[in-house]
Amino acid sequence: MTQIDEIARGIHRISTWSPQAGITYNQFLIDDELPTLIHTGTFGQYDGVRDAIRRVLDPARLAHIVLLHWEGDENGGMERFLAQAPQARLVGSELSITLNARAFGLGDRAAGVRDGEALDLGRHRLRFLETPHVHHWDSMMVFEEESRSLFPSDLYLQPGEQPPVTTENLSSEMLAAYRSAGIFAHEQPVRDVLPRLEQLRPDWIHAMHGATIAGDALAPYTEALRKHEFAYRGTLLGRAVSETAHAAVQSD
DSSP: OEEEEEEETTEEEEEEEETTTTEEEEEEEEOSSSOEEEOOOOGGGHHHHHHHHHTTSOGGGOOEEEOSSSOHHHHTTHHHHHHHOTTOEEEEEHHHIIIIITTTTOGGGEEEEOTTOEEEOSSOEEEEEEOTTBSBTTOEEEEETTTTEEEOTTTTOOOSOOOSEEOSOOHHHHHHHHHHHTOOSOSHHHHHHHHHHHHHOOSEEEOSSSOEEEGGGOHHHHHHHHHSOOSOSSEETTEEOOHHHHHHHHHO
């Protein structure tokens, strides 16, 4: 089942629990003069996400659909949302829009942004941060300045069926999930971006998987990323990959 909860001043967390994956898939609706959806969920999750949005506003009013990197759970429903909201445009990193959206025929309704650029929604203002290789090479994050909300995509995830907001330290579970999934090729790009995130001093960290983390509970997660290994070590989504492929990554 898909549920929706208002977390902070017009920012709503939409969440679908997947027992098969062992995680929640979260999207975030910002209710403003220019309504904005961050992440769409997968193609198959579209109906549940759309119906959740309807509890707050008409999905046809969406002005922006923001993707933080090009992947099925980030933007698998983008074409269906763009079809339902004829005035909406797709917003992503300049790299993601150049490499992906235009190649998929979405260039006319897509806008690429660079580090430091901002988007005014009315009461809310989105500031974009390019974070290459924090998962994918086209990855970015978003900081909403009014509510001091960070949208870090796959960073700071927690496995399991989590509540809308947590103050619990689930950093060990986060690291274990990263090791099992193999989504980060190396720790260094993640560690390079951590000081910048700390300087933002977010009040809310809206993880794409798991609960939203209250800002005063974030420090143990950040320290765990600094102090422990969590990058690819031969396992992809829990499946061991051949020793040859593992050795090639290790040698790099």
